[in-house]
Amino acid sequence: MNFSQINLLLLSGFGKTCSLFFLTLIFALPLGLVVMFGLICPFKPLRWLTRTVVWIIRGTPLMLQLFVVFYVPGMLFHTNLFVGTSGRFQAALVAFVINYSCYFAEIYRGGVESIPRGQYEAAQVLGLSRVETFFRVVLMQVVKRILAPMSNEVITLVKDTSLARVIAVAEIFYINEVRILSKAIIWPLFYIGVFFLLFVGALTLLFNYAEKKLSYYKL
Amino acid sequence: MKKVLSILLAVLMICSCVAALASCKKKDETVTDSQQIKNKGYFVCGITVFEPMNYFNGDGDLIGFDTEFAEAVAKELGLSAKFQVINWSSKYNELNSGAIDCIWNGFTFGNENDGVSRTQYVDFSYSYLNNSQCVVTRAADAAIYTSAASFAGKKGAAEGGSAGESVAQELSTDYTAVTAQANALTELKSGAVDFIVIDVLMANALVGKGDYADLAINTAVEPEAEVYAIGFRKGSDFTAEVNAAIKKLSENGTLATIAAKYDLGNALIANIGQ
Structure with missing residues (x-):
């Protein structure tokens, strides 16, 4: 195997890694908001239900969730939900979205609860409805406040994608192990490290930029 | 009282979710x-x-x-x-x-x-x-392994869940299960283990040539045919x-x-x- 062949293989794997990363974010960011509403819902049964779900998802390894999502439906009901060539990827995506939306929900909740009571009262005095208060007053401040913990979680997600290999999703580490490492070629491991470093480096710059842009109240 | 009620309702909701899932099970069993x-x-x-x-x-x-x-x-x-x-x-x-x-x-x-x-x-x-299982070592160490007993205490590797795994287990208690046979070859080549057990058909095709020129099939142990x-x-x-x-x-x-x-x-x- 020459350099360009290995490069092509790794790039195809990194493409899978990236699409898993971006799709997880696209679905988990809004879903996290929904889960958060459950967590702060005044209707207690729903709140307890959501808390139980978050407890289960945060309390069990993502690897276990990947196995459960991919293998259990087929074993119990004899119809695999995730067929075809992209089935494994879809299963991994479902597991990642569920897992990450629970983490995001807790970060959102922390942000929402950090907004002083007085702002809600002020909004009420000004005649804003509860929905308006949330979306127009609270949410934008929350975005600002949770940026740092979110960047942490997002960077973790970049590297967590490699867990998808346990259900044989062809992400970069899987491709490397099956096609390259199995031929006793070691150096691509370091090369993969560079891929991740660059990717996370770009994300870090992006978050720094966003933080600077959003720091408009600071003097 | 309110708290008890809410916990009860939450439990009920979880139960109904499980029940809904279970009801999906009634599927057409006639499709072979x-x-x-x-x-x-x-x-x-x-x-x-x-x-x-x-x-x-x-x-x-x-x-x-x-x-x-x-x-x-x-x-x-x-x-x-x-x-x-x-x-x-x-x-x-x-x-x-x-x-x-x-x-x-x-x-x-x-x-x-x-x-x-x-x-x-x-x-x-x-x-x-x-097929049969076969033991592979680094060519340089080939002289050390003259009988099944000489593998005792050495580090071995075989594919997890493979037929070779049981052979490796018998030869030495210190063995690692890897995810594929090809990875066993990498383990051996990198020096992480001293011997591996793989299929003889694979060993014949790979060992001693190309990337694996520094490995050799060991004939001191001849596991059963399969x-x-x-x-x-x-x-x-x-x-x-x-x-x-x-x-x-x-x-x-x-x-x-x-x-x-x-x-x-x-x-x-x-x-x-x-």
């Missing part, structure tokens, strides 16, 4: 495995990359004896064959969940390393190749159909041609299904 596969138009073979059975050539195409064998059977049945690289130790989960339709990758007919017969997990097709067969879901009616196709391919010489191509002529079982 073979019909399901025919509706799809293809069957998926669970494989690991392993020369000479299923491996990628220089252009990145999947070739190998089992690859061509599966394609020939698929053609015979009017289907197509797809290949999915799996973790060998998850093979039964893959099969039972329907993610793959058969385990077709130099699958040894015999026992798991806990002594449980594999027929408890899968239905086997006719066996088609003769055979390869294809594993299907328990009770599947697809097994019989594949068996019929294999018998035909054995009779008309197609199998012998494929075997000769991969230098497996001696290992091929003659007159399969007679």
Whole structure:
């Protein structure tokens, strides 16, 4: 195997890694908001239900969730939900979205609860409805406040994608192990490290930029 | 009181979710495995990359004896064959969940390393190749290993869930289960382990040449002979159909041609299904 062949293989794997990363974010960011509403819902049964779900998802390894999502439906009901060539990827995506939306929900909740009571009262005095208060007053401040913990979680997600290999999703580490490492070629491991470093480096710059842009109240 | 009520309601909600899930189970059991596969138009073979059975050539195409064998059977049945690289130790989960339709990758007919017969997990097709496990060491150390006892206390590796795993276990208590046979070769080459146990057909194809020129097959230990067969879901009616196709391919010489191509002529079982 020459350099360009290995490069092509790794790039195809990194493409899978990236699409898993971006799709997880696209679905988990809004879903996290929904889960958060459950967590702060005044209707207690729903709140307890959501808390139980978050407890289960945060309390069990993502690897276990990947196995459960991919293998259990087929074993119990004899119809695999995730067929075809992209089935494994879809299963991994479902597991990642569920897992990450629970983490995001807790970060959102922390942000929402950090907004002083007085702002809600002020909004009420000004005649804003509860929905308006949330979306127009609270949410934008929350975005600002949770940026740092979110960047942490997002960077973790970049590297967590490699867990998808346990259900044989062809992400970069899987491709490397099956096609390259199995031929006793070691150096691509370091090369993969560079891929991740660059990717996370770009994300870090992006978050720094966003933080600077959003720091408009600071003097 | 309010708290108790809310907990109760929450429990009720969880229960109803579970019940809703369980009710999905009432599914049409009349569709047989073979019909399901025919509706799809293809069957998926669970494989690991392993020369000479299923491996990628220089252009990145999947070739190998089992690859061509599966394609020939698929053609015979009017289907197509797809290949999915799996973790060998998850093979039964893959099969039972329907993610793959058969385990077709130099699958040894015999026992798991806990002594449980594999027929408890899968239905086997006719066996088609003769194989045995074989021990491989670095060529430089070959002189140290003169008997089975000389492996005691050495570090070994074999594919998890493979026939070689039990051999490795017998030779030394200090062994590691890796996810594919090819990874065992890497372990050995990198010096992480002292010996590995892999299929003799694979060792013959790889060891002592190319990337693995510094490795050597050890002849001091000669584990028992075994055979390869294809594993299907328990009770599947697809097994019989594949068996019929294999018998035909054995009779008309197609199998012998494929075997000769991969230098497996001696290992091929003659007159399969007679």
